[in-house]
Amino acid sequence: MFDWLNQTLSLAGLATTPLEILGFLTGAVCVYLNTQQNVLGWFFGIINAVLYAAVFWQVRLYADMGLQGYYFFTSIYGWWMWLYGGKNRQELPVTLTPRRLYGVFAAVFIAATVLWGYLLNRYTDASLSYMDSALTAASLIGQWMMARKYLENWLVWIAADVCYVGMYFYKDLHLTAVLYAVFLALAAMGYLQWRRALLRDAR
Structure with a gap:
């Protein structure tokens, strides 16, 4: 029924699928709505988590696939926190x-990277086990920080997005790599806009 979502097509010379396009x-x-502190960003985050769970399962990035479940539930949490957490x-x-x-x-990042990377490397056919796990750990932290509206979440995302771009190009997820380059630019914009909001509220 949904086979068309996985049909390979070319978009601007990049091999992709309708599923990956919807995720993009x-x-x-x-992310754009998050930079604007618009709570509807969390709604799109929920949809995006479901779509990319399927994308990452197909290319054996299991840590990233599991991360989408975390994104799903923290998007619900972030939605509530942004509305009523003050x-x-x-x-x-x-x-x-x-x-x-x-x-x-720091402790969560190191422990999650080592443990998750070892388990994936030892018991699955996962690709890029430790890199995938390290970026997953960074994303766990960045997502929770965003749900709490901590300014520095954007710095975590900037560092992670740089690495994600390289990993996804390597895995031939070209459109997703482009998406994370867009995320990188949006994270820089988000940091500047949230910093201005923080300074404005402090007056």
Whole structure:
């Protein structure tokens, strides 16, 4: 019934599928709306997570596939937090990441990369096990930071997106690589816009 979603086609000289195109579009809309602090970005994030879970399963990037489940549930959480996570259940403002969390983030990143990478490498036919796991761990952290509206989430995404572009080109997910180049530009824009909002609210 849905075989047409996986039919190979060429878009601007890049091999892709309708499924990947839909993932591209919903992902770009999601991140753009997030840079604008528009809560509807989380709605598109939910759709995007479902689409890309299927894309990554097909190319054996299992850590990235599992990450989409996390994106699905944190998108619901982020939607609620942005609307009601502020004082007196009001809209959540942009804030700086509490310093006490940096140690936690570092520990989570190292542990998740090593453990997940080992398990994928040892028990599955996963491709690029440790790189995929490291980028997955960074994405786990960045997504949670975004749901909490911590400004520095965009710095995490900038670093991750640079690496994702290279990995997806290597795996012949050319349109997805282009999408992550767009994400990279949007992350830089998001950082600047959220920083301005933080400075404005501090006045």
